[in-house]
Amino acid sequence: MYSMQKLRLLRKEKGVTIYDMAKKLSITPSFYSQIENKKRRLFYDTAVRIGIIFNMRPDFIFYAKQQ
Numbered sequence: 001m002y003s004m005q006k007l008r009l010l011r012k013e014k015g016v017t018i019y020d021m022a023k024k025l026s027i028t029p030s031f032y033s034q035i036e037n038k039k040r041r042l043f044y045d046t047a048v049r050i051g052i053i054f055n056m057r058p059d060f061i062f063y064a065k066q067q
Contacts, residue, residue, distance in 0.1 A: 004036050006061050010054060011036075024053055 011021060018036070022029040025046060034040040042062070051058040 003062060004038055004042075007050065008036055010056075010061060014054065016053075021050075021053070025049055 011018075018033050019029050022032040025032065027046075031040060035042055035046070047058040047062055051061060054061065
């Protein structure tokens with residue numbers, strides 16, 4: 001199970017807008033927003049690119065431990 005909550009919090013903590021992320025990922029802001037809201041599937045290559053943007057491993061950003 002993966003979580004977008006960490007991504008949203010991290011993005012806001014770093015002061016990065018949806019528009020900034022979309023530009024860095026070469027996608028539209030709408031598409032990026034849909035990824036954060038789990039309306040679009042997060043593909044592996046996009047997760048890796050997001051990890052590179054934040055200088056973190058993708059599993060740290062997206063993996064949600066089951067309780």
